[in-house]
Amino acid sequence: MLSIKNLKASIEDGTQILKGINLEVKPGEVHAIMGPNGSGKSTLSKVIAGHPAYTVNDGSVTLDGKDLLSMEICDRANSGLFISTQYPTEIPGVNNVEFLQMALNSKRAYQGLEPLADADFKKLCEEKMAMLEMDDRYRDRGVNDGFSGGEKKRNEILQMAILDPKVSFLDETDSGLDIDALRIVAHGINQIMSPEKAVILVTHYQRLLDYIKPTYVHVLRHGKIILSGGPELALKLEEQGYDWIEEN
Amino acid sequence: MDAITRIKQLGMPRRNNELWTFFPVNKIPNILSADGNCRIADECSSSEDFANEDDFAALLPIVCNARELVKTIDDGENEMAMLKCNNDFGRTVLNVGKNAKASFEILDNKVMHEICAERFDINVAEGAELEIFFANPANDLPLTFRHFDIKQAAHSTVHFANVLQDAGIGRISARVELNGEGANFDYRSLNILKGTASKHQRLTILHNAPETVSTQFVRNILDENAYASYDGHVVVGNSCSKVNSSQLVNTILLSDGPSVSVKPVLKIYHDDVECTHGNTVGELDKDQMFYLTSRGIPSDKARAMLTKAFAKELFLELPEGPAKKRLMQVI
Ligand SMILES: Nc1ncnc2c1ncn2[C@@H]1O[C@H](COP(=O)(O)OP(=O)(O)OP(=O)(O)O)[C@@H](O)[C@H]1O
Ligand SMILES: [Mg+2]
DSSP: OEEEEEEEEEOTTSOEEEEEEEEEEOTTOEEEEEOOTTSSHHHHHHHHHTOTTOEEEEEEEEETTEEGGGSOHHHHHHTTEEEEOSSOOOEEEEEHHHHHHHHHHHHHHHTTOOOOOHHHHHHHHHHHHHHTTOOTHHHHSEETTTOOHHHHHHHHHHHHHHHOOSEEEEESTTTTOOHHHHHHHHHHHHHHOOTTOEEEEEOSOHHHHHHSOOSEEEEEETTEEEEEEOHHHHHHHHHHOSHHHHHO | OOHHHHHHHHOSOOTTSGGGTTSOGGGSOOOBOTTSOBSSOSSOSOOOOOTTOOOHHHHHHHHTTOEEEEEEEOTTOEEEEEEEOOSSEEEEEEEEOTTOEEEEEEEOOOSOOSOEEEEEEEEEOTTOEEEEEEOOOOOOOSEEEEEEEEEEOTTOEEEEEEEEOOSSEEEEEEEEEEOSTTOEEEEEEEEEEOTTOEEEEEEEEEEOSTTOEEEEEEEEEEOTTOEEEEEEEEEEOTTOOSEEEEEEEEEEESSSSOEEEEEEEEEEOOSSEEEEEEEEEEOOOHHHHHHHHTTTOOHHHHHHHHHHHHHHHHHTTSOSSHHHHHHHHHO
């Protein structure tokens, strides 16, 4: 479904951050990406989404066979890609719910569908907010405006729930969440997940993987995936850190 | 000295006159003939003394014998009304009585003329509250002048707000006297300009009493070859302690074509005052654009959402009332 081949990308000064990433994600799979700070995990998500700070030097990224890298940022999203960034951006003055409605209707327009009626959107929004145990503050405020770290992460999952993407790339969604919030958010992700969809989770800790069981665990270091394995790999990393990998 | 004599004395506006620094003065039709006579009128119907009036735009309506409209709101009254400027040269005198509350919307001249000049003389008595605003639909009059002469007594408040989005050349000038203790003048202007629109604002705020407050907040959203300028003078007199004045001009350039000029001037003759000014020019925030588009929103819509948010923020702090309602609605 999502196929990343030999992806290389650099920043403006020419420094190469991604040095040939290969990743195949199939429907129904959950991939966990782990790795030391600064290894390129967040960069990978932003490059796939089309962030203007990065230049792709080589490789390809396709979603259901369609070349994502040649698409506009919005079309990548509307084709079924969802990226939750590590530090969600605050947009004061743009109402959170109006933004959600605009995003959903943009996707529908891309698919050739009529906009969802206001009442239907309201119902959908309420249902998803209830699933994530979110209160009215999320409705009345600007997008992430003054939200705490944990509130922002929960708001990201609300967007995921409403946009219902095929592939979600969630960058450290667990960091900043308290114990209860982690459980609620993980439960939400599991609810959204289905055999036709896939999730890529970037995380530093096993605790998220206790709730969302990964099919594969990958280690990203110095811009490359240097090791892949099953769920047991995450447990080993939690115990032993990353240094042993290079020793092998 | 009558207005005609005074305008002859001043001559046509020139760029080296500090009231007209940024204005494209060559676009003003010359109303003075080579021998220095006024082409428009020989005689002034008004016998007022204009010896101290320095602004050409303030004199023009008088020289043109503008029909005068006098509107008085009695002490303690409440009034909401519209001021229609139906002739090309208008003069409105507005007297707001003690502790009165008034809200006025200024409507545009709908008739196409080569030049349009209006003058407003506004006297606000003790404790009165006035909001005055305009947000006219794009009318594209080629050249418009709107001059305000505002005098405020103690503990009066004036909220003056406008949205400019037509394609012509325009100038708003205001001379505000804060003559009584605690008087408060709040100015908010939003310029959404494109094409060859050229909009200029020249404010002089005189803090003539202690504890007077003035705020000037201007936001520009400029595209294509638009030009906006803001020239704000604040003068704090020597017996005026605890004056507070702030001026902030924020500009977003949507392309490489538009330009903006900002000139804050502070003349402060007292130590115990707080005066600030600031000026920012930038593009739309790249991370915000990325965030919205990465959720599937096309970039033109995302840009519109962000500029709208930037625009709305300017009027959020206005008191709930007709001005806020109307200005928010046009954005
Ligand atoms: N836009 C940028 N400008 C400059 N340097 C960048 C930029 N983006 C990424 N980098 C650099 O690239 C490297 C990888 O960064 P990235 O954020 O992808 O790491 P990460 O694996 O997500 O780390 P963490 O676990 O700390 O979140 C870092 O050295 C970072 O400083
Ligand atoms: Mg990261």
